Amino acid sequence: xxxxxxxxxxxxxxxxxxxxxxxxxxxxxxxxxxxxxxxxxxxxxxxxxxxxxxxxxxxxxxxxxxxxxxxxxxxxxxxxxxxxxxxxxxxxxxxxxxxxxxxxxxxxxxxxxxxxxxxxxxxxxxxxxxxxxxxxxxxxxxxxxxxxxxxxxxxxxxxxxxxxxxxxxxxxxxxxxxxxxxxxxxxxxxxxxxxxxxxxxxxxxxxxxxxxxxxxxxxxxxxxxxxxxxxxxxxxxxxxxxxxxxxxxxxxxxxxxxxxxxxxxxxxxxxxxxxxxxxxxxxxxxxxxxxxxxxxxxxxxxxxxxxxxxxxxxxxxxxxxxxxxxxxxxxxxxxxxxxxxxxxxxxxxxxxxxxxxxxxxxxxxxxxxxxxxxxxxxxx
Amino acid sequence: xxxxxxxxxxxxxxxxxxxxxxxxxxxxxxxxxxxxxxxxxxxxxxxxxxxxxxxxxxxxxxxxxxxxxxxxxxxxxxxxxxxxxxxxxxxxxxxxxxxxxxxxxxxxxxxxxxxxxxxxxxxxxxxxxxxxxxxxxxxxxxxxxxxxxxxxxxxxxxxxxxxxxxxxxxxxxxxxxxxxx
Numbered sequence: 375x376x377x378x379x380x381x382x383x384x385x386x387x388x389x390x391x392x393x394x395x396x397x398x399x400x401x402x403x404x405x406x407x408x409x410x411x412x413x414x415x416x417x418x419x420x421x422x423x424x425x426x427x428x429x430x431x432x433x434x435x436x437x438x439x440x441x442x443x444x445x446x447x448x449x450x451x452x453x454x455x456x457x458x459x460x461x462x463x464x465x466x467x468x469x470x471x472x473x474x475x476x477x478x479x480x481x482x483x484x485x486x487x488x489x490x491x492x493x494x495x496x497x498x499x500x501x502x503x504x505x506x507x508x509x510x511x512x513x514x515x516x517x518x519x520x521x522x523x524x525x526x527x528x529x530x531x532x533x534x535x536x537x538x539x540x541x542x543x544x545x546x547x548x549x550x551x552x553x554x555x556x557x558x559x560x561x562x563x564x565x566x567x568x569x570x571x572x573x574x575x576x577x578x579x580x581x582x583x584x585x586x587x588x589x590x591x592x593x594x595x596x597x598x599x600x601x602x603x604x605x606x607x608x609x610x611x612x613x614x615x616x617x618x619x620x621x622x623x624x625x626x627x628x629x630x631x632x633x634x635x636x637x638x639x640x641x642x643x644x645x646x647x648x649x650x651x652x653x654x655x656x657x658x659x660x661x662x663x664x665x666x667x668x669x670x671x672x673x674x675x676x677x678x679x680x681x682x683x684x685x686x687x688x689x690x691x692x693x694x695x696x697x698x699x700x701x702x703x704x705x706x707x708x709x710x711x712x713x714x715x716x717x718x719x720x721x722x723x724x725x726x727x728x729x730x731x732x733x734x735x736x737x738x739x740x741x742x743x744x745x746x747x748x749x750x751x752x753x754x
Numbered sequence: 755x756x757x758x759x760x761x762x763x764x765x766x767x768x769x770x771x772x773x774x775x776x777x778x779x780x781x782x783x784x785x786x787x788x789x790x791x792x793x794x795x796x797x798x799x800x801x802x803x804x805x806x807x808x809x810x811x812x813x814x815x816x817x818x819x820x821x822x823x824x825x826x827x828x829x830x831x832x833x834x835x836x837x838x839x840x841x842x843x844x845x846x847x848x849x850x851x852x853x854x855x856x857x858x859x860x861x862x863x864x865x866x867x868x869x870x871x872x873x874x875x876x877x878x879x880x881x882x883x884x885x886x887x888x889x890x891x892x893x894x895x896x897x898x899x900x901x902x903x904x905x906x907x908x909x910x911x912x913x914x915x916x917x918x919x920x921x922x923x924x925x926x927x928x929x930x931x932x933x934x935x
Contacts, residue, residue, distance in 0.1 A: 378877075378928045379896065385877040386897045390792035391801070400783035403809060404776055407816035 487745065488523035488532060489752045492731060496521050501723065501735050501754065504745045514547055523753035525565040525719060533572075534753075535561050542586075544574050561586055564622040564630070567719055570594055573630055573650075575619035578603055585618025589632055591650050602648065602656050605634050623669045623717075627651075631669035631677060632659070643667040645679055647697060660697065668714045673721025678704060680712055691715060691726065706736035718754035725754050779819055782828055783812055789898075790836050796893040797840040799882055807843055811835040833898075834908050837890060844886055873931060880930035888923035891916055 396402075485501045488510075498508040514521055514536055524533040530549040533556075535542050542561035547553045557563075560574040572594055575586035588603045605617045617636040620643070624630055628651040635643045645666040648659040666681035677694040681701075690708040692701035707715070711729040718725075724736040725745070733749040734742040787808060794804035815832050881889060887909070894905045902920075906913040 378924055378931065381873055381877055381931075382881075382892065382896045382924075382927065385874045385881065386796060386893065388874060389878050389881070390795050390897070393788040393791045395784060395787040399787060399809060400780040400812065403783065403812040404780070404816045406813045 486526070487725060487733070487735070487752055487754045488526060488534075489733060489746060490521040490523060490750045491748045492750045493748055496523075499746055501725070501745060510547070513551060514545070514553060522561070522563075522751045524563040525753050527565060527569045527719065533563055533565050535563050535574075537561075544572070557590070557592070560590070562619055562622050564624055565719075566624045567721065571624070571650075573622045573624065575622065587617055587619065589619060589622065589630070589648070591630065600650065602653070602659075604656055605632075606646070606656055606661055621668055621714075623671055625671035625677065626675045629671075631671065631679075632656075633667045633669050633679075635667070643681075645669045645681075647677075662694075662697070666692075668712075670715040670717040670724065671721065672717055672724070678715050678717070678724065680715065704736070706742045707734070710734060710742060714751065716753055723754060725752055727752060776816065776819065779812070779816055779828070782832065786829060786832065787812075790833065793833070793893055793897065794836055794840050796881070796897060797837070797886070797890060798843060803843055804840075807839040808836055811839045814839075830904070830908060834910075837908060841886070876930055877927060880927050883930075884923050884926060887911075888919045888926070891919040892923045892927075895920055 486498050486507060487501045488496070488498055490496050494511070496510040496512075496514060497506055498510065499506055510532075514534060520537045522535040524535060524544070526532050532547040533544065534547070535544050541559055543555050544557045544560040544563040545553055545555045556572065557574055557576075559576050559580060562573075562575040564573045565571075566573075570593065572592045574590055574592075576588050576590055577586050578588045587605055588601055590599050590601050592599045605619070617634055619632060619634045621633045622630060623633075625647070628649060630648045630650050631645055632648055633643065633645045643665050644661060646656065646659045646661045648656070653659050662679075664681050666679040669677060669679045671677055677697065679692055679694070679701075680689055681692050682689050689711075691704040691710070691712050692708075693704050694701045707724070707726050710726065712726045712734075713729050714727040716725050717723065726734045726736065726742065727749055728734065730747075731749050732747050733745045733752055735745050736742045790808045790811070791804050794807045795801055798804050798807065811832060814835050815828075881892065884892065890909060891905060894900045894908060895902075900908065902913045902916045905916045909916070
């Protein structure tokens, strides 16, 4: 082996070639870093300003109302008395950093899609025409590109995961602008369609670095939790190393689809279906064949996932009408280069983000319409 | 040999219990940029991408300098950021390969320069064919001469995994040499 090691040293040295350090490189890196910091600060400051404006508006409205009636901000929001901007009728929305904030309130109406953008904004856009409805940038305590929208429940409460450095937390934002951390060191949050259970991924033993290898399901009424650890090796990876949960999706009858990756480049991906009512360990769960990721369930129990059908390497959106059958390409989305899929809380509408970070919505006629560009993550 | 500086740089740059200043990091840049680009070249096999990866890593480090403490050993921190940046680029390259309509983000491997020796040429080819994690272990071990513990901390994996990946990589490289003889 030592012969190889010696040769390896000289070979590596020869492979690297000569490098010239750019004379102003450090200064340029420093300036870019400062520019990014200013953008983040501006986003946070404008969020605070928007919150202040909203509170002032709510106070004025309350003062003008019948003195015998106590009107709360929450009631105002739900009855749409607070000034709500009209949707822009422009399709698709191109989201850029630095556009103005308007109101903080949102209603969780069925056509509202939450998006975080690669430019650091957090927005609600209209799923029908791509118009920007509400700018929530800065209201979750950091730039939008560190935010991963998870769900919005019927009361308009927005569930999301936000990264603080390498440590994620799952939190909620209520229509009146209150935010609360629900679980720390928790990513890939998924809220069940009845809003009673929260599933999230975490790192075992409270580690603050490394891949999240544990799935937790919390009953939100009792706060009791069940945990599953020890992800099985994915089909393409016989030596699991650094396996981590990337997304979770609730299905019918307590089923939870767990997507995870492994490998240095996260080159292996797999989806297993966990019955949270009966499966004691991941070994009891069902590992679906093939390289799959980003699962989502529709209301009729169809599982969608991005993957390559057996014997091919062309990735597309696949539909599993039954977990026992071979999946078929999704008619609306299979022609797109989709990387992420989400289904709304009714299980009726599908949104997808492609490799170019463009957000699409699929309709029941088998067509996908483009909603917005530069989208990092979305929830409906 | 330039890379022999790396072993002492952590100690040199480690400051006495204070947050690092932009000047500290600028000095680290001047001293380590070339070495880090070489590491990135070995991981990515692409000179342009390697330059970009290291520059982007330093942008991130300048942006996060208040979070770096003296005990963090800034060179290790920067090295980890560079490797994570390379991982991200390898991953994006893999994504572009997954979608056949997109152009492949990778560029062809650099010209063979000083590889006059047949064994070295075969070895260079075999290094490029290694799975990414094995390649990273080999580069950190035989180019930067890091210990197994240091490699483990840099890559965020266990020392046992480092040993396993390094052993497999060396076995593959040895086979590549033997097969040609």
